[in-house]
Amino acid sequence: MGHTYDFKSIPGYIPKIMKAFPVTIEILLLSLLFSIIIGAIVTVGSLSKNKVCNAISKGYISFMRGIPTLVLIFLLYLGLPQVMNSIGVDMSGVSKVAYIVACLSLSTSANMAEMMRAAYLAVDKGQREAAFSVGMKGFTAFRRIIFPQAFGVAIPTLGNNIIMLFKETSLAFTVGVIDLLGKARAISSASYGTNRLEVYIATGIIFWIICFVLENLSKFIEKQYTRGRKKATS
Amino acid sequence: MANMVELKNIHKSFGDNHILKGVDMSIKKGEVVVILGPSGSGKTTLLRTINFLDAADEGSVSVHDFTVDCKKHSKSQVIELRRKTAMVFQNYNLFQNKTILENVMEGLVTVKKFKKSDAEKVSREILAKVGLAERCDFYPSQLSGGQQQRAGIARALILDPDVILFDEPTSALDPELVGEVLNTIKAVAQTGITMIVVTHEIAFAKEVASRVVFMEGGVVVEEGKPEEILVAPKEPRTQQFLRRITNPNAAEEATA
Ligand SMILES: Nc1ncnc2c1ncn2[C@@H]1O[C@H](COP(=O)(O)OP(=O)(O)O)[C@@H](O)[C@H]1O
Ligand SMILES: [Mg+2]
Numbered sequence: 029m030g031h032t033y034d035f036k037s038i039p040g041y042i043p044k045i046m047k048a049f050p051v052t053i054e055i056l057l058l059s060l061l062f063s064i065i066i067g068a069i070v071t072v073g074s075l076s077k078n079k080v081c082n083a084i085s086k087g088y089i090s091f092m093r094g095i096p097t098l099v100l101i102f103l104l105y106l107g108l109p110q111v112m113n114s115i116g117v118d119m120s121g122v123s124k125v126a127y128i129v130a131c132l133s134l135s136t137s138a139n140m141a142e143m144m145r146a147a148y149l150a151v152d153k154g155q156r157e158a159a160f161s162v163g164m165k166g167f168t169a170f171r172r173i174i175f176p177q178a179f180g181v182a183i184p185t186l187g188n189n190i191i192m193l194f195k196e197t198s199l200a201f202t203v204g205v206i207d208l209l210g211k212a213r214a215i216s217s218a219s220y221g222t223n224r225l226e227v228y229i230a231t232g233i234i235f236w237i238i239c240f241v242l243e244n245l246s247k248f249i250e251k252q253y254t255r256g257r258k259k260a261t262s
Numbered sequence: 263m264a265n266m267v268e269l270k271n272i273h274k275s276f277g278d279n280h281i282l283k284g285v286d287m288s289i290k291k292g293e294v295v296v297i298l299g300p301s302g303s304g305k306t307t308l309l310r311t312i313n314f315l316d317a318a319d320e321g322s323v324s325v326h327d328f329t330v331d332c333k334k335h336s337k338s339q340v341i342e343l344r345r346k347t348a349m350v351f352q353n354y355n356l357f358q359n360k361t362i363l364e365n366v367m368e369g370l371v372t373v374k375k376f377k378k379s380d381a382e383k384v385s386r387e388i389l390a391k392v393g394l395a396e397r398c399d400f401y402p403s404q405l406s407g408g409q410q411q412r413a414g415i416a417r418a419l420i421l422d423p424d425v426i427l428f429d430e431p432t433s434a435l436d437p438e439l440v441g442e443v444l445n446t447i448k449a450v451a452q453t454g455i456t457m458i459v460v461t462h463e464i465a466f467a468k469e470v471a472s473r474v475v476f477m478e479g480g481v482v483v484e485e486g487k488p489e490e491i492l493v494a495p496k497e498p499r500t501q502q503f504l505r506r507i508t509n510p511n512a513a514e515e516a517t518a
Contacts, residue, residue: 157315158355162369162421163345172372176359257358257401 033225041215041223041230048211055128055197055207060190062133067140074145085141092138097196101131105203128200132193139189147182148174180254187246191239198235208234266291266326266456267425272311273320274304281307282318283480289425289458289473294451296467296488297460299477300503305460306352308477309427312458313347314340326424345373348418350428354410356402362389362413363398369421388416392446408439412446419450426450428459462507468492476500 073085105127109119151174159169201210212231216224267289274282281304289295297305311318311332312325317340318332325346330339356365363385370381389398392412402410411431418426431447432440444466451457451470461467467474467488474491476484476499484497495501 152355152358154351154353154355155357158349158351158357159368160315160344161313161347161349161351162417163341163373164369165341168372172368173357173359180359257403 034223035226035229037223038226038230038233041212041227042234044215045208045211045227045231045234048206048208051125051205051210052194052197052200052207055125055132055200055205056190056194058129059132059136059193059197062129063136063140063189063193066133066137067144070137070141071144071148074141075148089138089141092135093142095135097131097135097199098202100135101128101199101202104131124203124205125200127203128197128205132196132199135196136189136193139192143182143185143189144178147178147185150181151177180250180257183246183250183253187242187250190246191242194238194242195235265289265324266293267312267458268324268329269308269312269321270324271321272308272318272323272332274307274311274316274318281480282311284321285477285480285482287475287482289456291456292454293472294457294459294470295473295475296471297458297475297477298462298464298467298491298503299483303478304480305477306429309349309429309458309460312425312427313344313349315349345421346424348421348423348426350411350414350418350426350431352430352434354402354407354414354434356410356413356417358402361399361401362394362405365402365413366417366420369417374421385416385420388420389413391449392416393442406439407435408442411435411443415443415446415450419455423455425456425458428457428461430460430462432461432463464492464504464508476503478503 070085070088073081074089076082076085105124109122112119155173155177156169159173164172197207198209200207201213204210206214209231212227216227265288267287269285269287272282272285273280285304285308287295297308299305307316310316312323314323314330314335317335321332323330323332323343325343328343328346330343356362357368360368363382366385366389367376367378367381370376370385371378376384386395386398389395392415394409394412394416397405397409397413402413405413415431428447432443435443440463444463447457447459448466448470459467459471471488473485474488475482476491476495476497478499484491484495484500491500492504495504
């Protein structure tokens with residue numbers, strides 16, 4: 029097609045795309061916060077002896093893990109305002125970022141719940157019994173003995189979930205949010221797509237570098253956190 | 263005060279399995295009661311009903327004049343009862359996220375509300391007594407089984423409980439480590455604290471027990487002074503059990 033690719037221009041696009049980084053980070057952090065809160069509530073339900081709570085939690089997890097995030101975004105962003113409109117609630121004031129945060133929080137919360145449940149169950153039940161045997165109350169035992177151990181178990185999965193969430197923030201462009209990918213698209217359309225490849229390569233590099241950093245950070249934190257605890261020496 | 267520990271008509275089932283079938287026991291202050299019995303006879307379950315790690319279905323538990331009805335008990339009663347007891351577990355169950363020192367301090371800080379510095383001071387002292395002065399800052403997984411169990415004993419002792427429950431404290435240990443733990447327990451027994459010890463160590467029982475209880479099938483079959491029960495038991499079931507554990511070869515021949 030007569031295009032000439034100018035790969036040397038790629039590094040130059042990186043700072044331009046990074047101007048949208050604060051938006052991506054905002055989406056990431058808010059979604060992370062809410063997904064952990066929702067995930068914790070769902071975990072309590074899935075571990076409870078109450079059959080109804082249990083069924084609701086398990087159903088929620090299975091639904092949220094099964095539905096593609098993009099489908100969830102279309103459902104909430106396009107479908108929800110219509111439904112709300114029909115019952116007289118106007119949702120035009122809700123920002124696009126809010127929709128994205130809601131969708132990412134919901135879909136990630138299922139992974140968070142699975143992570144928390146597995147980590148909780150991984151802690152030997154003798155640990156709680158020992159805490160009880162010295163006279164601790166249930167909450168104290170959880171806060172001082174169970175949670176810190178479960179957290180150590182969860183760190184690698186948590187790191188993974190954050191990386192997946194970070195990649196999914198790129199779906200924000202589908203509703204017109206100017207996040208990293210939205211910005212890349214804007215730069216590319218401003219020059220009628222002639223530099224498309226270079227811009228998207230630059231975008232890929234940004235995502236890859238950040239994931240690389242997150243992955244190693246998670247490994248480092250796990251190592252620090254569980255230092256000394258697993259080594260079997262005499 | 264009549265008795266330090268009093269169990270009345272303890273019954274416990276797991277599903278359809280009736281495990282404890284009416285156990286009564288009265289233990290005076292300073293007594294060291296050794297419980298013997300074949301595997302599966304309900305010894306662990308009995309200890310766990312005393313501190314309500316498993317609540318019995320029927321009966322009552324008293325420790326130092328504080329009585330809890332097993333059928334209807336409140337959370338706060340259970341907490342209070344647990345604070346009068348301490349337990350040493352077969353698998354040590356040291357807090358894996360804490361150092362040996364922190365393990366011992368934990369109960370003092372969270373339950374007895376000691377200041378951290380005070381808790382640390384007395385914890386170091388007690389760890390020195392069980393021979394772990396140099397291991398205070400190690401995590402449990404960095405220690406041998408014998409060291410872990412001695413830390414477990416220190417964690418129980420520091421709370422100054424009315425009774426310490428030992429559930430087969432040496433049965434998970436390599437044979438060469440059993441001695442150091444038994445010696446620690448003997449030293450504890452000499453302090454005059456009330457103890458209930460489930461063990462298969464007959465020589466140890468002879469030496470430290472003020473009373474030996476033989477359990478089988480969820481009931482107390484026979485009890486008495488160690489020289490009675492261990493040397494000249496009346497019940498055939500007790501005789502059989504003792505023959506089996508003091509002379510494993512004879513047992514093999516008998517079952518072969
Ligand atoms: N949590 C439990 N659920 C079901 N059965 C149990 C439980 N705990 C113990 N048991 C059963 O109770 C019986 C007595 O166990 P235990 O008290 O551990 O005996 P011992 O300590 O004398 O070997 C065993 O048959 C065991 O399988
Ligand atoms: Mg047992």
